[in-house]
Amino acid sequence: MHADGRPVSLAEYEAAGGYRALRRALAELPPAEVTALVKDSRLRGRGGAGFPTGGKWGFVPLGPEAPRPKYLLVNADEMEPGTFKDRLLLENDPHLLIEGVALAAYAIEAETAFLFLRQEYKRAAAVLRQALAEARAAGYLGRRILGSAVDLEVHLHASGGRYICGEETALMSALEGKRANPRTKPPFPPIVGVWGQPTVVQNVETLCNVPGIVAHGVPWYLSLSKGKDGGTKLYGASGRVRRPGIWELPLGTTAGEIIAEHAGGMTPGRRLRAFLPGGASTDFLGPEHLEVAMDFEAVQAAGSRLGTGTMILLDDTVCPVGATLNLIRFFAQESCGWCTPCRDGLPWAAATLQAIEEGRGEPDDLEILEHHCRLLAPGFTFCALAPGAVEPLQSALRIFREDFERHIREQRCSHREARGEGPALVGAAREKS
Amino acid sequence: MGEPLVKVYIEGRPHEVPAGLNLLQASLALGFEVPYFCWHPALGSIGACRQCAVKQFRDENDTRGKIVMACMTPAVEGTRISIADGEAIAFRAAVIEWLMTNHPHDCPVCDEGGECHLQDMTQLTGHTYRRFRFRKRTFHNQSLGPAVMHEMNRCIQCYRCVRFYRDYAGGGDLHPFALRNLTWFGRSQEGTLASPFSGNLVEVCPTGVFTDKTLHRHYARPWDLQTAPSICVHCGVGCNTIAGERYGTLRRIRNRYHPELNGFFLCDRGRYGYEFLHYARLEAPRGDALRVPQEPDGEARASVSAQDADALLDRAAQFLAASRGLAGIGSPRASLESNFALRRLVGPARFCNGLSARQARLAARAAGILRETPGRIASPADIENADAILVLGVDLLGAGPRFELGARQAALRQAAGRAAQLGIESWNDVFVRIVADREASGLMLVSPRATSLDRAAREVVRASPEEAARLGFAIAHELDAAAPEPGELDEAARGRARAIASALRAAGRPAIVSGIEAGCAELLAATANIARALANAGREACLALLVPECNTMGVTLLSENGIELAADLVARGEADTLIVLENDLARRCPPRMLAELLGRARLLVVDHLATPTAARAALALPAAPFSESAGTLVNHEGRLQRHYAVHPPRPGTRPAWQWLVDLGDRARVPATGTRERAPEPRIAELWEALARETPALAAIAAVGRTAREWGGQPIPRQPARYSGRTAMIAHREVHEPAPPTDPDTPFSFSMEGYPGEVPAEWIARYWAPGWNSVQALHRFHEELAGPLRASGADARAFGRARNDRGHQDPRDERADGTRTGGARPAGGFARPGSLRADALPSPLPATRGILRLLTRQEVFGSEELSDRAPAVRERRPEPEAVIGPEDARALGLSDGGCVRVIGIDGETAAEACAASDASVPGAAGLGLVWLLPLRIDPTLPAGHVVVPAGYREQPAWETVAYARVEKPQEEEA
Secondary structure, eight states, X not given: OOTTOOOOOHHHHHHTTTTHHHHHHHHHOOXXXXXXXXXXXXXXXXXXXXXXXXXXXXXXXXXXXXXXXXXXXEEXXXXXXXXXXXXXXXXXXXXXXXXXXXXXXXXXXOSEEEEEEOTTOHHHHHHHHHHHHHHHHTTSSBSSGGGSSOOBEEEEEEOOSOGGGGSHHHHHHHHTXXXXXXXXXXXXXXXXXXXXXXXXXXXXXXXXXXXXXXXXXXXXXXXXXXXXXXXXXXXXXXXXXXXXXXXXXXXXXXXXXXXIXXXXXXXXXXXXXXXXXXXXXXXXXXXXXXXXXXXHHHHHHTTSOOTTSEEEEEETXXXXXXXXXXHHHHHHHHOOSOSHIIXXXXXXXXXXXXXXXXXXXXXXXXXXXXXXXXXXXXXXXXXXXXXXXXXXXXXXXXXXXXXXXXXXXXXXXXXXXXXXXXXXXXXXXXXXX | OOSOEEEEEETTEEEEEETTOBHHHHHHHTTOOOXXXXXXXXXXXXXXXXXXXXXXXXXXXXXXXXXXXXXXXXXXXXXXXXXXXXXXXXXHHHHHHHHHXXXXXXXXGOTTTTSOHHHHHHHHHTOOSOOOOSOOOOOOOOOOOSSEEEOGGGOOXXXXXXXXXXXXXXXXXXXXXXXXXXXXXXXXXXXXXXXXXXXXXXXXXXXXXXXXXXXXXXXXXXXXXXXXXXXXXXXXXXXXXXXXXXXXXXXXXXXXXXXXXXXXXXXXXXXXXXXXXXXXXXXXXXXXXXXXXXXXXXXXXXXXXXXXXXXXXXXXXXXXXXXXXXXXXXXXXSOHHHHHHHHHHHOXXXXXXXXOHHHHHHHHHHHHHHHHOSSOBOOHHHHHHOSEEEEEXXXXXXXXXXXXXXXXHHHHHHHHHHHHHTTOXXXXXXXXXXXXXXXXXXXXXXXXXXXXXXXXXXXXXXXXXXXXHHHHHHHHHHHOTTSOOOOOOOHXXXXXXXXXXXHHHHOSSEEEEEEGGGOOHHHHHHHHHHHHHHHHTTOOOEEEEEOSSTTHHHHHHHXXXXXXXXXXXXXXXXXXXXEEESOOGGGTSOHHHHHHHHHHOEEEEEESBOOHHHHTOSEEEEBOOGGGSOEEEEOTTOBEEEEOOSSOOOTTOBOHHHHHHHHHHHHHSOTTSOOOOOSSOHHHXXXXXXXXXXXXXXXXXXXXXXXXXXXXXXXXXXXXXXXOXXXXXXXXXXXXXXXOOOTTSSEESSSOSOOSOOOGGGOOOOOBTTBOSGGGGGGGBSSTTSOBTTOOOOOBSSSOOOOOTTOOOHHHHHHTTOOOOTTXXXXXXXXXXXXXXXXXXXXXXXXXXXXXXXXXXXXXXXXXXXXXXXXXXXXXXXXXXXXXXXXXXXXXXXTTOEEEEEEEOHHHHHHHHHOSSSOOTTXXXXXXXXXXXXXXXXXXXXXXXXXXXXXXXXXXXXXXXXXXXXXXXXXXX
């Protein structure tokens, strides 16, 4: 990648060994073997859920009897608060993604792929458009790729701009031109996906791992990781650190190392109170968890999720009630309105948090919030949005219990006053404003 | 039941349910109380509301279990669930609590209150105390036209409205907008909902967002409505309804589930047409002239009207006694009993069915074909289940709206098969629709004009009725070489015939629909040949021939003679007095002919409607309409169905049959004599005579049952929650009068009576403890969305009743040789010869301005009764004349201009075509003239003009086959 943010051109990408994996696959590897390589590499999805990638591909029916067309959808609708890792790849190294797309489509024998891009990623859109044209002109995409019998058309589709579009089944609804409501599983997308056809939905970063696996092999890929699962991970840190950013590091690098060595530690005078390890929809972890290896299992064991692997840090000057309110308000705002618990539960939780933060909390409010944390659970709600939304809330209620209780007891927010904002407008004053 | 049974465990106890259900369906079918919102028996499951959560266990050792949505979980062998699990109960209560955060506390002023599914479910889940202390969101409400009220603040976002309106009924102007808890359902701008099925929103909505605007205008609490089972009187399909009354006026119509006809849904004509009763009623005449001297002490006032009625009867008897010859004109909108009573009064030779000459011929032909057709006669349910549907020459939306809705479901039912291969259950609505979107539809339409179904069809052919008939004969010939060829068919048409024939042959359940609306007897014959050819090829084809009015088929079976019989009797001087039963003659004959008839004969009209005919009568007897009398109607299938009085007739009015029977009695017995009370109500005698004299209608014995024959306690018309009984007439009378008796039916006008399960056709309302909304229906089902419990055998004039309830593929039956098809009528093929014999050249030479006249049945506006109801009337399309561009050019007419359409009969048209000059002899002879705006339809076959059928301004267009179209005079334009 270029330090100045200029995207890697096709010539530069090829010079660095780019598209070698695709040539190899087309020449030597039948589709099922590509899938087998990815399975063996222990690559897990980098979009947040961590589903084994090769396993997902293995569900797609192959061969002449398989339903046609089949689709590969690239989830580039990066809207998780605090997460900006895919943007780096999209804007700077588009051919890495395109090669990953071509390999994945080859592995599942899909003839069409859609890049479902976050609406605000205007620069990425321009870069991708350019790169797709280059790749098409060079014969990496289009009909009879590199002289083989394989066809692949890749379309760039800009999202309508909702968080829910990043949920893979809602993404399919949106792509079909319907309301972006999620769909039930089963049937699973590899069997009945977009327009009812076999479909694989894959995150940008995940696909960017595939060329390396195919080019350099499984042992090399496994050796990159510090843990059980293969490869590297783009880790990020935002908040009051010296150098917020994104770094590609071995999977399993500890949170403490990422913060201290790569992000340069906390800014002077700020103390770390907690961090969200993988975006807004993961549980808060405390400073005692800095030694936790940032891989799928270790973070889970610590009581949270790796998620997108991009940390949001909370320091001692930030009101944890306000921060949680900020998150829950976002999720309430982004609920698609399909299922009751999410649609009507999150706004209630947000209103309750707002009341507490503004000094209007009532003693029963914490029970109301806990009630929502209990019941907005996986399987209770239609999709993962609401369960993800309450992860920071439930951990905040545990970790910052004293802050919540003090807000209610004192009917004020000390952080608000420290910022010199004074009490929130309440009652009649609020109605008027 | 076609499906095998599977064992599911609920609370640890085994239960057997048919395979293929989800756990919600299974639980409800077994009588368990599981609350739900987004699921609907006709719309399937989407898993959105999360209200039907239950706990599922892996096996008998699993004690933890997990929460699942019952509606999205298949009930397979060995499934173990708990509805009473504590966590499931708590979650269901939480769902209601969430829904209630924004639902207003306006139940006391909400039209839905008391029959609200949300109220019922709130009670069921036990949410009582409000913890949400923040502001409720408020929404904008729209004016959606005369039929449906909109109050979005009550919305609980179950998505049923758009799923019915858009997905099920094909409507395009109701959308979900916005998202999260601001999701809002409505139109992009205010305006009348365009779908002719919009009224179903009232029943589909689980709460008071969409409510019945006509009910609102004369509101009564749902539990205060006296109800009775009824039959829709606004077309020939015979949908089942429940009519509700308070204080002597009908307040609303609701759907009454019938598994083969209307299912869960009515059209808006059927739902809102009832308000004709509030307008243009034929009033009981009052005045001293009619009133016998009152007793000085003054009996109860109610008896005054009865005395009026007796006086009126005397007058009528005298009127008839003075006649030198009677003729009776029956009616396709009057009951079998009334028509038959008239036939008895005047004698069969002097009774006609009251249809126009043309329509009488067509209806008789249709009845003849249906009597002999080898397959089943198609109901809307058969159309839903068909995998190939050929609609020949009619627009289903006008001809039988419920068929249009049925045809829309066929593709979905078909897709269920492919969905099953993908592991998608038939109730998984979102995915079955995704699969259906990729499936080719089995719908093939042959029609002269664009129809509402064109977009859903695989094949659309534009053809005149004659061309459609030729195509039909050709299809039959393709299917069976023994079926005669029509000749005169170009290669393109032959190719179409081959394609349609092969689609029908490949189908497991083919269906053919046509009707008499097209005005072409040969078209009917062609459908008969297709059905027979399919039968000969080993397929069982369902055939439906749609008729326009609620008893067209019944009255045709009583007499095949149309109105010309009465006209001939009058013309020959053999009759000078016409008894007209519930019929506006202006709809049945052209104005000039009507004037001649009325110039020579005196009229005695028996009707409930103040028609132009009644206005010209020497004497008019006010009859009780469908809601105030019981009567039997025969639908397009030949199915006999009985409607029951919802409330007693208005003072002074009687059921028409009773007037007519009374008149007969008066003719035999001196007017002042007192009759002895017959041992059985007279209706029973009438049925007996009807069955004896018209064997085709012998099934009347099965549908008509008097209170005595029922034998049990009477069935109450008033619900157990009925209020105000003792106060309703307290301003006139402090004593509570004894309820009127009704010996002719099993019902009482009372709250008291038989509390148990009644035969399905006598269900007066859907209610069960805890289930006050229409959702109580599931408590009446034998199978959810299948037959009702306690449903008796169909009563049919012809055709076979559906004996297998599992909709089996007839090909499967053949495979194992269990089919018993020996009783097939052995008719032959109809020959298309007359297609050429009685038809003029097609297309007609347009230069003479003579065109084949086609009438267009509009959902709103074409039907006589509903056109008087504001909610229907206001939605009537503006009348217009439509011609093709070639004819417009030849006649020098342009789009948007005005034309004069002059109806002419076949003879006149033939003469005009034969004439050497451009004159049209006798063109004005019928008096059927209409000045209309012109629209040019590029797809309309040349040589045709289309005008709306049955519009009040000029209702008799269906009586003629041709019209001259010309530019209006300067001053007219």
